[in-house]
Each structure stands twice: as C-alpha cells, then as structure tokens.
Amino acid sequence: MRIGVVCNCFQKSGGMESYTLDIVEEFLKVGHEVVIFTKKYDSSLPLASKVQIYVNKLTCIPHKIDDIFFSKWINKKKKKLNLDIVFGCCRNSASDVILCGGTNIGYLRAINKENKGLLNKIRTSFERKTYNDVKCIVAHSKLVKNELVNLYGLNPDKIHVIYPPVNSEKFHPVSNDDKLKLREKYDLEKDKMYFLFPSSGHERKGLPFLMDYFSKTDKNTELLVVGRSLENPCKNIRSLGYVSNIEELYQACDYSILASSYEPFGLIGIESVLCGTPTVLADNIGCCEVLKEPAVNKFSRKDKDSFAKLMDNLCSLKNVNANNIINTDSILYDLSVKVHVQKLLSI
Structure with missing residues (x-):
C-alpha cells in the first residue's frame, strides 16, 4: 500500500x-x-x-x-x-x-x-x-x-x-549490580530513595504539586527532575537537565513519578515498569488503565494528605532498589x- x-x-x-x-x-x-x-x-x-x-x-x-x-x-x-x-x-x-x-x-x-x-x-x-x-x-x-x-x-x-x-529493547531491567553502578554514575546515594520525574512541561506534569511534598519532607529522599533545568531547585530536589539515556535513570532510581493535570496516556509509566522500576501516578493519568499493582501506586491530585501518606510509606521501605524489581506482566497490553x-x- x-x-x-x-x-x-x-x-x-x-x-x-x-x-x-x-x-x-x-x-x-x-x-x-x-x-x-x-x-x-x-x-x-x-x-x-x-x-x-x-x-x-x-x-x-x-x-x-x-x-x-x-x-x-x-x-x-x-x-x-x-x-x-x-x-x-x-x-x-x-x-x-x-x-x-x-x-x-x-x-x-x-x-x-x-x-x-x-x-x-x-x-x-x-x-x-x-x-x-x-x-x-x-x-x-x-x-x-x-x-x-x-x-x-x-x-x-x-x-x-x-x-x-x-520499545522494549531500549527499556528493560538490569541486574542489581548494574543498577548499583548506574547509581554511582549519576551520583545517587546507596541508601537514599530516588523518584524520577521526566518532564517535557513541568507545570502540566505536576512539578509544583510534587515540590510541595519534597521541599517539606524530612524523609531521606530526592526528586530528580529531567528536562528543562530548574534555576533554583529547593530542598530534596535535583535538576539534571536534559538526559539522552533516560532508560539508565529509570533503571537506577527507585520509582518514577508523575502528578500531571492532563496526561491522556503517559508513556513514562510504561517505560519505567519495563525497566523494572515501579511508578507513582496521579489517578487521572491514562496509562493507569493498563498497569496493575505493584507496578503502579496511584494517588489523587485532589487529596494532598493521602499523597503525603503514600510517599511517606514508600520512602520508609528498605532496599527497594534491590528487591522491588517489577515483573512486566504488570503491563496489560502488547x-x-x-x-x-x-x-x-x-x-
């Protein structure tokens, strides 16, 4: 044709x-x-x-x-x-x-x-x-x-x-040893909990919503922002700018996260799970339709208190990076x- x-x-x-x-x-x-x-x-x-x-x-x-x-x-x-x-x-x-x-x-x-x-x-x-x-x-x-x-x-x-x-050839899990090497490459501390926020538009993807939690929490955690650089990152937030090998950061981090006001699908959630990394998503994000627990942790943007409780619970887990490799069967379509x-x- x-x-x-x-x-x-x-x-x-x-x-x-x-x-x-x-x-x-x-x-x-x-x-x-x-x-x-x-x-x-x-x-x-x-x-x-x-x-x-x-x-x-x-x-x-x-x-x-x-x-x-x-x-x-x-x-x-x-x-x-x-x-x-x-x-x-x-x-x-x-x-x-x-x-x-x-x-x-x-x-x-x-x-x-x-x-x-x-x-x-x-x-x-x-x-x-x-x-x-x-x-x-x-x-x-x-x-x-x-x-x-x-x-x-x-x-x-x-x-x-x-x-x-x-592309499942690009986005795939790595061994625990390789995961630790990637954490070293990106200067990620062994015992800190890292949440990856890949963004093409920080406002729509929910960065202000996330900053409200990360800037106030006393948990040993950090939000890694990929995309347009932040001029003045606040407490517990690091701006990485644009990254060419985004799959390495999915593989290195403990979770990916999105709090989008509008996200008709959200490939970030799928890409993250393919890399063996669970995701934290606002429940209005389209890809929630095709992800099941424990690959996805959902929250409502309308309830900041329940979001804070969810985050506190996730940040309290130990050795997520070593033990919480997600099976890609959690993705419900080809x-x-x-x-x-x-x-x-x-x-």
Missing part, C-alpha cells in the same frame, strides 16, 4: 513525534510505501531518505489556526499521490484515520481554563469538525475515547482504543510496534 502520514514534526522530540517515527519505520518494514506531510523535519534522520516528504512550514500563519491551512495544503497535494490511506498524527482534516493522543477541550477542562479568544475558538471548532468528519479515530486510551464521546459528542463506534507501543501497526491496518 501507499500510506500517507500527517504530522507536525518528522523528527525526534516529544512523545507523539517518537510514536510517528516508530509506526513509519514499521510500515516500511512490512513493505509499504510511505508519504509524509509535515511542517518541519530532520533531514539527518535515517528514515528521511526512505520516505517521500512534503513540507509546508506555514511561517506566516498564527500557530493556533495553522492546522486549517495545513489541511487544505495536504488535500491538494494528496490528490496527485494515489494514496490508499492517510493516518493523521496531529490535528488535521486531510486524514482517513486520526491517531488521537489527547484533545484540546479535554486539556482546557483539566487545567480549568476557558476556551476564550477568537483563535482558540476557531481551533476548537476545527478540531470538532475534523473528529466528526473523519472515517475513524484511534484513541490512545479509554480516557481519550471518553473525552471524544462526552466532550465532542462522537459516536463511540467510530473510536478504537489502541494503546501506544513502547507493547510491540508490530502488533500496534497490524491493529492500525486492520481497522
């Missing part, structure tokens, strides 16, 4: 971008031709030379409404390309199937923000029309499907829940890109 893929960026960056690269690579592996429509791409990517790429930078269009113009451009282009199917990895009206990792209205509701302003209203109206007109939608969690049904009034029959794949793509193509 000739498969079209629409994305904002064809490059390594955030979760949706990595997901796009994964499925494109699998499409190619099984013998399909792939045509990419994007706003920007990394020409140094090995995949870039294996696909046909069309780029529209839309530099003069306001970001909040550029999807409208992007979609019109794609619709013109694809008429001449003889495509069998087009998958959309971003908001657009030119795809046959939208792969939905979250919604604008769901996000605004989660952060208690009103949909004010002309450009915001235009974007939301375009998103609503896109979801109504598209043939079918793949939601990356039941949480996302519920948003599409309840907030957009969509027929649930056109929405398929297919959880996103994760993680492989191959199976994920098979499901996409069978819709």
Whole structure:
C-alpha cells in the first residue's frame, strides 16, 4: 500500500513525534510505501531518505489556526499521490484515520481554563469538525475515547482504543549490580530513595504539586527532575537537565513519578515498569488503565494528605532498589510496534 502520514514534526522530540517515527519505520518494514506531510523535519534522520516528504512550514500563519491551512495544503497535494490511506498524527482534516493522543477541550477542562479568544475558538471548532468528519479515530486510551464521546459528542463506534507501543529493547531491567553502578554514575546515594520525574512541561506534569511534598519532607529522599533545568531547585530536589539515556535513570532510581493535570496516556509509566522500576501516578493519568499493582501506586491530585501518606510509606521501605524489581506482566497490553501497526491496518 501507499500510506500517507500527517504530522507536525518528522523528527525526534516529544512523545507523539517518537510514536510517528516508530509506526513509519514499521510500515516500511512490512513493505509499504510511505508519504509524509509535515511542517518541519530532520533531514539527518535515517528514515528521511526512505520516505517521500512534503513540507509546508506555514511561517506566516498564527500557530493556533495553522492546522486549517495545513489541511487544505495536504488535500491538494494528496490528490496527485494515489494514496490508499492517510493516518493523521496531529490535528488535521486531510486524514482517513486520526491517531488521537489527547484533545484540546479535554486539556482546557483539566487545567480549568476557558476556551476564550477568537483563535482558540476557531481551533476548537476545527478540531470538532475534523473528529466528526473523519472515517475513524484511534484513541490512545479509554480516557481519550471518553473525552471524544462526552466532550465532542462522537459516536463511540467510530473510536478504537489502541494503546501506544513502547520499545522494549531500549527499556528493560538490569541486574542489581548494574543498577548499583548506574547509581554511582549519576551520583545517587546507596541508601537514599530516588523518584524520577521526566518532564517535557513541568507545570502540566505536576512539578509544583510534587515540590510541595519534597521541599517539606524530612524523609531521606530526592526528586530528580529531567528536562528543562530548574534555576533554583529547593530542598530534596535535583535538576539534571536534559538526559539522552533516560532508560539508565529509570533503571537506577527507585520509582518514577508523575502528578500531571492532563496526561491522556503517559508513556513514562510504561517505560519505567519495563525497566523494572515501579511508578507513582496521579489517578487521572491514562496509562493507569493498563498497569496493575505493584507496578503502579496511584494517588489523587485532589487529596494532598493521602499523597503525603503514600510517599511517606514508600520512602520508609528498605532496599527497594534491590528487591522491588517489577515483573512486566504488570503491563496489560502488547507493547510491540508490530502488533500496534497490524491493529492500525486492520481497522
């Protein structure tokens, strides 16, 4: 088949971008031709030379409404390309199937923000029309499907829940000896409890919520923040900046943690468990649907007292790093890109 893929960026960056690269690579592996429509791409990517790429930078269009113009451009282009199917990895009206990792209205509701302003209203109206007109939608969690049904009034029959794949070759457990070596590499004390907070957006991922606990606790613990550097980290919080081998920190730490206000799925939870490290997650995070105890410790963002009790209990455990290796059977779906793509193509 000739498969079209629409994305904002064809490059390594955030979760949706990595997901796009994964499925494109699998499409190619099984013998399909792939045509990419994007706003920007990394020409140094090995995949870039294996696909046909069309780029529209839309530099003069306001970001909040550029999807409208992007979609019109794609619709013109694809008429001449003889495509069998087009998958959309971003908001657009030119795809046959939208792969939905979250919604604008769901996000605004989660952060208690009103949909004010002309450009915001235009974007939301375009998103609503896109979801109504598209043939079918793949939601990356039941949480996302519920948003599409309840907030957009969509027929649930056109929405398929297919959880996103994760690279189990990259994310895997290590021996206790290797774990100790990694702790030494990252200057982690043997007897201290470490919670890893990988973040692409500290506010949305819940850093202020977590800081409230870590800055006040007298437990022997530390929050390791990966991502944008913190200018003035407070007590029990260390900023590591951007890290290329994030799997090593999952393997070295005792827990990963997220307190996101809006997290339609949350690959961090899955990646952590694959590395043998349990996770601490707000109960509104999508991947809680597919993780079972003891891999996941859930809490409510609405109850800081119960969160503090949970954290105090976890921090009181001894030798978590040596003894609390989590079995990947705690993940309740098939993680492989191959199976994920098979499901996409069978819709």
